[in-house]
Amino acid sequence: MFKLFKTIAKAGESTTKYPFAPYETSDDFRGRPEYQPEQCIACAACTRACPANALTIETKPNDNTRCWQLNLARCIYCGRCEEVCPTGAIKLSQDFELAVANKADLYQKAVFKLAHCQVCETPFAPKKAVQYALDLLVQSGLEPEQLQIRSQQLNTCPECRRKANMLEGENLMKGNGIQQEVLNEGY
Known part of the structure; x- marks a missing residue:
C-alpha cells in the first residue's frame, strides 16, 4: 500500500482542480462573444451571418x-459574427462560464439612433x-468636392436617391448617347 502512495505522489495531479482553480484554455478557444457597442455601427452583418439566430436587429x-x-x-460560438464585423465590435473571448441566476443576464442589448433623409426626413440608416x-x-x-457629393448621397434615403436618379424620357435618350433619329426609326 505504501508503494502505491509513493507512485501516486511521483505521478503528480491527474485531474484539474476546476472549479476551484481557473481552467486553462487554448489560444484558439471560442468562448462568450464580447460586444463593444461604442465600436458597432449597427450594419446587421453579424445578424445575417449568425446561423443560430442568436443575434437580432429590429428597426x-x-x-x-x-x-x-x-x-x-442561443449562441453556438461559431465565430461568424466576429469574422464579418467590419469594425471589430464583436470578439470571441476565452470565457466559457455562462451560468447565470437570471435569464435576462443572458441578453446583451444596444440601441442606436437612425439618420434622417435630408430630402424627406424619414429615418433610413443608423x-x-x-x-x-x-x-x-x-x-x-x-x-473635397467629390466628398461633398458623396456626403449628400449618403445622407439621402434609398427611395429619394432612386427618385433623384430617375430621368425623364428625353433626358434618358440624351444620356445614353443614342441619337434621336435611330430611335425614331423603330430600333
Whole structure:
C-alpha cells in the first residue's frame, strides 16, 4: 500500500482542480462573444451571418432607433459574427462560464439612433453607419468636392436617391448617347 502512495505522489495531479482553480484554455478557444457597442455601427452583418439566430436587429422608425440584441443562450460560438464585423465590435473571448441566476443576464442589448433623409426626413440608416461610410471616404483621399457629393448621397434615403436618379424620357435618350433619329426609326 505504501508503494502505491509513493507512485501516486511521483505521478503528480491527474485531474484539474476546476472549479476551484481557473481552467486553462487554448489560444484558439471560442468562448462568450464580447460586444463593444461604442465600436458597432449597427450594419446587421453579424445578424445575417449568425446561423443560430442568436443575434437580432429590429428597426423601429417610429422610435427613431435600431435595437441590436445578442442572446447567449442561443449562441453556438461559431465565430461568424466576429469574422464579418467590419469594425471589430464583436470578439470571441476565452470565457466559457455562462451560468447565470437570471435569464435576462443572458441578453446583451444596444440601441442606436437612425439618420434622417435630408430630402424627406424619414429615418433610413443608423447614424453611426453613415458616419463610418463618410470616414472611409475621407480616408480614401477623395477630393473635397467629390466628398461633398458623396456626403449628400449618403445622407439621402434609398427611395429619394432612386427618385433623384430617375430621368425623364428625353433626358434618358440624351444620356445614353443614342441619337434621336435611330430611335425614331423603330430600333
